[in-house]
Amino acid sequence: MALASLVLLAAGCGRATDTADGEGGGYSFPGGDTVAVRVDHVGGFVPATVNLTRLPALSVYADGRVISEGPTTMEYPGRALPNVQLRRISSGDVQALVAKALEAGVGKPTDFGTPGVTDLPNTRIIVTTADGVKKTxxxxxxxxxxxxxxxxxxxxxxRKLLDLIKVLTDLDTTLGAGKVGPVEQYVPTKVAAVAAAWQDPGAGVDAGPAVAWPGPALPGASLGEGLSLGCVVADKDAPAVLAAAAKATAITKWTSGGKDWTVTLRPLLPDETGCESLGK
Structure with missing residues (x-):
């Protein structure tokens, strides 16, 4: 897929960061939208749009919501909206997952070494405890x-971290039968749209008819010097954007302000506020 400004970002080599001390068992989170445990991937030799709109692999919230990206098809062009799924667990099981992350050493200074490979992303795991946020x-x-x-x-x-990720992403096995609610489609209240000037995908690829953009005027605020990318957030317009996107693909030509745009949509998660949350 052709994208404007394929700015490629490379990840640095990471060590664990000890951001807090103490244990998280029995901690009373300040609100349901607090991230109790999160696994995500950052950086890597990929287009800037990918880094900015990539979803966390897993987010466990204090109120028991578990949000992750579900399976995607191999069709081209892909759908405009990612398949974001929601499941629910008990508050006690949230605490159990926090405890497992702490037992695995999240937040403790650890020598993970530097593999002899290049251009790959960092894996980041965060846990919220009574003493603050721990991160590795x-x-x-x-x-x-x-x-x-x-x-x-x-x-x-x-290996200890890899085992932890398996524990966190296979909750039916980790928590036991009947402990995890059925899969629901996550419906965001806000949708971020990263816009770039339209580029024709090339001969033989049908982008379909142009679609009038139903959200805030594109391209929006710049996402950084040299990126040629803008960002807007559909808030009150979110239902209209979601409805239009359900019929669109990743290469749909969107029109706004008399110009044509390629738009990458990123549903915002409960703890995210706007464009400033992207790529963090």
Missing amino acids: EVYALLDDMSHAGLTPAQEQAR
Whole structure:
């Protein structure tokens, strides 16, 4: 897919960051939209639009909502909206997941080494505790570490995090039968739209008819010097944007202000406020 300004960002090598001390068991979160546990990927040698609109792999909220990106099809062009899914667990199980993350060492200074690979993203895990937010960020967290040039201790530390991610992403096994609610479609109250000047996808690719953009005027606020990307947030216009996007694809030509745009849509999660939340 042709995108304007394919600015490629490379991730640095990460070590764990100890942002707080203490345990999180029994912690009373300040609000239901507080992120209790989150796993996401940041950086990597990918277009800037990807880094800005990438969804966290998993977000567990204090009120028991669990939000993740569901399966996607291999069709081209892909759908305009990502498949964002919602499930629900009990507050007690939220605390159990926090405890598992802490037991796995999230937030503790750890030597994860630097694998001999390039251009891969960092994996970041955060946990909210009574003493604040703990965070661990690791470059190139891979299942296959056989040729990564790591010491046995570094491999073991990485394996511990990989095992934690499996625990967090397979909640039916982790929490037990009947403990996780059915899959629902996540319906955001706000949708961010990252806009770039329209580029024809090329011969033989049908972008479909142009569609009038139903949200705030594009392109919106600049997302950074040299990016040629703007961002707007549909708030009161979110239902109209979602309805139009349901019939659109990733290469749909949107029209706004007499110009044509390519728009990448990013449903905002409960803890996210606007364009400033993207790529954080």
